Amino acid sequence: MDKQDTENDFEAMDDHMMSSLETPLRPDAFDLTDQEKITIIAGHFKEIMHTLGLDLTDDSLKGTPHRVAKMYVKEIFQGLHPDNKPVIRRFENKYMYNRMLVERDITLYSSCEHHFVPIIGKAHVAYIPGEHVIGLSKLNRIVQYYARRPQVQERMTMQIANELKQALQTEDVAVLIEADHLCVMSRGVNDVTSSTITAEYGGLFQEEHYRSEFLSHIRKK
Ligand SMILES: Nc1nc2c(ncn2[C@@H]2O[C@H](COP(=O)(O)OP(=O)(O)OP(=O)(O)O)[C@@H](O)[C@H]2O)c(=O)[nH]1
Numbered sequence: 756m757d758k759q760d761t762e763n764d765f766e767a768m769d770d771h772m773m774s775s776l777e778t779p780l781r782p783d784a785f786d787l788t789d790q791e792k793i794t795i796i797a798g799h800f801k802e803i804m805h806t807l808g809l810d811l812t813d814d815s816l817k818g819t820p821h822r823v824a825k826m827y828v829k830e831i832f833q834g835l836h837p838d839n840k841p842v843i844r845r846f847e848n849k850y851m852y853n854r855m856l857v858e859r860d861i862t863l864y865s866s867c868e869h870h871f872v873p874i875i876g877k878a879h880v881a882y883i884p885g886e887h888v889i890g891l892s893k894l895n896r897i898v899q900y901y902a903r904r905p906q907v908q909e910r911m912t913m914q915i916a917n918e919l920k921q922a923l924q925t926e927d928v929a930v931l932i933e934a935d936h937l938c939v940m941s942r943g944v945n946d947v948t949s950s951t952i953t954a955e956y957g958g959l960f961q962e963e964h965y966r967s968e969f970l971s972h973i974r975k976k
């Protein structure tokens with residue numbers, strides 16, 4: 756691929772990211788069942804391994820195509836399927852708790868959509884309840900749902916923030932993600948010390964006071 760192609764790729768990526776927060780999916784993305792997807796992906800992965808020169812009759816390797824396909828569909832990319840979206844029940848804020856609620860250090864395991872290798876880190880989310888609250892674990896589940904698909908960190912951050920705003924019926928939501936990208940660490944520039952931080956601050960979190968309180972909570976150990 757020459758430099759011009761790479762630049763065009765990035766222009767296409769920029770256009771897409773500006774026009775939509777949605778993960779780019781084909782219109783017929785859910786026509787196949789999970790089982791059909793696993794069978795097809797296993798076949799393709801077998802070809803990849805075969806092309807790499809691996810002996811697929813070897814005891815240790817022969818199950819790998821099916822293992823990888825099942826892992827893609829049922830585990831690390833399960834967040835592509837809307838059926839796996841967490842069901843969030845809103846409760847009335849009967850305690851009248853109107854201060855900040857922070858859920859910090861949420862385990863984040865995602866995959867880079869450019870190289871299909873892991874993005875590993877932590878998400879910190881916060882909101883200021885209005886009339887509604889949701890169960891604490893649902894904050895983690897929303898993070899996991901958007902992480903379990905091929906991602907770029909910026910889009911993942913915005914998708915999580917938007918979902919929280921909808922679930923909580925408030926703009927007063929903050930999301931900060933700090934993550935290590937294996938595509939940066941284990942190949943390419945091979946940098947194992949850098950990490951990537953992205954953040955979205957909605958509503959009151961655009962004000963310095965609320966933002967600093969959030970940041971001070973997530974810095975405390
Ligand atoms: N903005 C953004 N870029 C990412 C993310 N994850 C990976 N990338 C970058 O996507 C870019 C893809 O660039 P390319 O030049 O097409 O790929 P490449 O030749 O493998 O690039 P190198 O990683 O530099 O070797 C790389 O610079 C990655 O670091 C992400 O979450 N956000």
Ligand SMILES: [Zn+2]
Nearest residue numbers: 867869870938
């Ligand atoms: Zn990557």
